[in-house]
């Protein structure tokens with residue numbers, strides 16, 4: 582399954598493209614089945630997208646009572662920790678939209694890693710129904726080493742095929758992360774990579790243009806199932822892609 586590339590001319594346009602995709606997916610899911618499950622990405626890249634989603638002219642377009650939020654990964658820290666992906670989303674989005682607390686499926690990074698992973702997986706499975714066993718939309722970041730979520734090169738989490746959530750170590754620091762696995766991510770209906778910045782240009786170009794060639798960066802294994810992954814880049818992140826001016 583090849584990747585679909587969108588290059589936004591400015592950062593403002595990049596944010597609007599991301600928001601339009603998410604809101605469009607939400608409207609379609611809510612119209613067809615009454616609810617929309619969105620998996621948020623961590624790191625710093627998505628923060629302006631979350632902030633835009635929280636602005637009234639956008640947030641009022643959807644019923645937040647029908648939206649259910651998850652995370653693709655979390656650091657092994659409490660929710661108020663500066664490195665918490667939940668904290669970033671709370672400050673930029675959750676505190677500014679009328680989403681019920683029960684609709685927020687925070688990864689409990691304060692728990693021991695294995696317990697946090699089991700707890701999150703259990704809550705995901707309870708959320709799903711017999712007819713709906715996958716997320717509607719997932720937002721994904723890209724690390725300069727080709728990781729996505731907390732699926733880092735050379736780590737055990739890459740080989741997990743029988744679980745949806747696993748604890749996985751950060752290769753440089755050894756600190757624990759809790760992450761969705763390839764099966765969970767690839768089952769998702771709509772997959773959106775959000776990538777900006779010159780520092781991501783080389784790795785993004787390789788992942789997008791050579792998805793089936795070495796090096797087998799973890800992000801290359803994100804193939805989707807029902808639809809092709811969409812890569813939404815700003816001009817700087819797309820600067821190494823052939824044919825993109």
Ligand code: 6PG
Pocket residue numbers: 622623624625626627653654655656666721722723724725728729730731
């Ligand atoms: C995390 C993310 C991770 C992130 C990339 C890019 O917990 O850090 O889930 O996969 O998306 O590392 O991070 P930046 O957006 O900060 O460059």
